[in-house]
Amino acid sequence: MTVTREVALGEISDILLPNGKTLGETDIVRAMTVEAGTVRFVLEVADADAARALAPVEAEARRRLQALEGVETVRIVMTAPAGRPEPAKTSGEGAAPSLKVGRHPTAQAGPQPVPGVRHIIAIGSGKGGVGKSTVTSNLAVALAKAGRRVGVLDADIYGPSQPRMLGVSGRPASPDGQRIEPMHAHGVTMMSIGLMLKEGEAVVWRGPMLMGALQQLLQQVNWGELDVLLIDLPPGTGDVQLSLCQKAAVSGALIVSTPQDVALLDARRAIDMFNKLKTPVLGLIENMSTYVCPSCGHEAHLFGHGGVAAEAQALGLPFLGELPLQLDVRLAGDSGRPVALGDGPAAQAYARLAERMVQGGVA
Ligand SMILES: Nc1ncnc2c1ncn2[C@@H]1O[C@H](COP(=O)(O)OP(=O)(O)OP(=O)(O)O)[C@@H](O)[C@H]1O
Numbered sequence: 604m605t606v607t608r609e610v611a612l613g614e615i616s617d618i619l620l621p622n623g624k625t626l627g628e629t630d631i632v633r634a635m636t637v638e639a640g641t642v643r644f645v646l647e648v649a650d651a652d653a654a655r656a657l658a659p660v661e662a663e664a665r666r667r668l669q670a671l672e673g674v675e676t677v678r679i680v681m682t683a684p685a686g687r688p689e690p691a692k693t694s695g696e697g698a699a700p701s702l703k704v705g706r707h708p709t710a711q712a713g714p715q716p717v718p719g720v721r722h723i724i725a726i727g728s729g730k731g732g733v734g735k736s737t738v739t740s741n742l743a744v745a746l747a748k749a750g751r752r753v754g755v756l757d758a759d760i761y762g763p764s765q766p767r768m769l770g771v772s773g774r775p776a777s778p779d780g781q782r783i784e785p786m787h788a789h790g791v792t793m794m795s796i797g798l799m800l801k802e803g804e805a806v807v808w809r810g811p812m813l814m815g816a817l818q819q820l821l822q823q824v825n826w827g828e829l830d831v832l833l834i835d836l837p838p839g840t841g842d843v844q845l846s847l848c849q850k851a852a853v854s855g856a857l858i859v860s861t862p863q864d865v866a867l868l869d870a871r872r873a874i875d876m877f878n879k880l881k882t883p884v885l886g887l888i889e890n891m892s893t894y895v896c897p898s899c900g901h902e903a904h905l906f907g908h909g910g911v912a913a914e915a916q917a918l919g920l921p922f923l924g925e926l927p928l929q930l931d932v933r934l935a936g937d938s939g940r941p942v943a944l945g946d947g948p949a950a951q952a953y954a955r956l957a958e959r960m961v962q963g964g965v966a
Contacts, residue, residue, distance in 0.1 A: 606673050608635050611642050614671060615664040621656045626664070634964035640675035642668050643921070645964045647681075650714075650852070654681045654883065678921045680855065680963065681883050714852040717821050720754070722831045722854040722965055725847060725882065729869025731838035734890035735859045737936050738926065739835040740768040740791075741943040745950070745957035746831065746966055747790035748943070753966075754785070754792040754832040756820055758847065761837050763797030770939020774798060775824075783824045789944060794824045814846040821851050831966040839869075840876040848880040854965060855885035857923065862889055862910035870911075874918065885923075885965055887915040888956065892925035895948075921963075924956045 612635060616627030626632060635644035646661060648654045661679050668677045717723060726742075728735040739755060746753045757765035766772060769788040775798055776784045785794045796816060826832065834853075837843050847853060856877045860870035870887070877884050889911035894903045905928060915922035926932075929949050935942035943953040960966035 606637055606642070606671050608637050610671070611635060611637055611668055611674075614667050618660055618663050618667070620660055626660065634962055636962065637674075640673060641678060642674055642676070643678040643680075643963070645680050647964070654881065657681065680885055680921065680965070714848070714850060715822070716852045717826060717832060719826055720829045720832045723834065723851055724831055724885065724965065725834045725836055725844070725853050725856040725877075726859060727836045727844065727856050727873050727877070728838050728859045728866075729840070729871065729873040730860070730866045733838075733859055733861045733866055734926070735838065736764045736768060736835050737932060737941075738857075738859045738888060738890055739833050740765060740936065741932075741941045741949075741953045742956060742960075743769075743791045743793075743833050744789050744941045744943040745953035746960065748954065749957045749961055751830040751957075751961065751966055752792075752828060753790070754794075754826050754829045756824075756832060756834045757793070757795035757797060758817060758820065758834050758843055759837045760796055760816070760843055763795045765793060765795045765835055766797050767939060768936045768941060769793055771795070771798070781823075783819075785824050785826060788939075789941065792826060792829065794820055794826075796820065814842075814850060817843065817846050818850055831960075840872055844873075844876060845880065848877070848882045853882050855883040857885055857888060859888045859890050860911050860914075861891045861906045862904070862908055863906045864910065866906075867910055867914050870914065871918075874920070884920055885960075885963070886921035887911050887918075888923050889925040891928040894928040897930060923959055924952060926952050926956075 612632065616625060618626045620626065620629060631647050633645040633647050635642070646657060648657055661681065665677045665679060668674055726735055726739045736759065743753045743755045755765055755769070757763045769791065771786045771788050771793060775786060775794065778784065783794070785792045786798065787793070834847060836847065858870050858873055860866045874884050891906050892908055894905050912922045927949055931947065932942045932949050942949045944950070957966070
């Protein structure tokens, strides 16, 4: 028997949830696809606690689907939507927030949605220089080309590179002195901590000041209605990652790595951190995968090849795709016009990645 989407849905529909209803009676199974022996779907849950409570349901669904003849792999991703828009505060409601970035955070109860933003996705890496910012800007452009309303928040406090990569400069305006107007480039709404700092200013914030700055960028910027907000994190597993997952209702994280063992080792640490923070890891991306010589067309694997896919398989996480190492990618990034704006092989790889995210219901 060929396993179809209907067969797979039928197989798991009578699994009981903690609330006494069955999976079939609730509307939390999203974006199911059955393709070449792989069943993929998203379990949309309210928050991290609900995700924890559904762990046995996920395990049972995986067990049943894996037992079906012809099914080799089952990929289930749990996501928590970032919530629906709340009306923005107008002047007169409470104290006017200061526009000086880097203040102490205001008290808040748990992770907050960003008004108007459906999904918040953190883009992380264990190691610096693996192309996390390049992936963020190109993925944003590819998602915008696919018709999604996309934002980029450059939270790489120690080396903000989105202004350069997206070709944005100048200081963001605040007509009412309370809310910050984001910048726009290539169909993407963007804001970077780099735009709020004076040129050449060194950033020495730690802990609480970082939290305050992040909170401001999330809550004080007029993001408008967005399908997805991509957050370019600093590399590693530090205060910004911690603050972000504690302060914002992050739907999930994407991990960028090169195929080298040393980068993978760091990527594993980043995954471990997101697991501890109860932020679902939506998948792994291999950057700087294949190098095609622009002169002779020879294909080489400068940093190895396939390591990230193997790691994803070992960890039971989705492998979202590989992105070529290409001179054009760097030149385009340096010129402020991401390569995804074009239609060459790198742009096509980004379009596939964007498509997978849309199909997976996370963008
Ligand atoms: N696939 C690629 N092909 C060619 N060059 C690339 C590719 N990906 C990234 N680069 C280049 O590598 C350099 C580092 O990339 P990027 O700044 O995106 O990395 P990062 O992981 O965000 O680094 P950081 O740790 O500094 O935040 C940049 O000059 C970028 O243009």
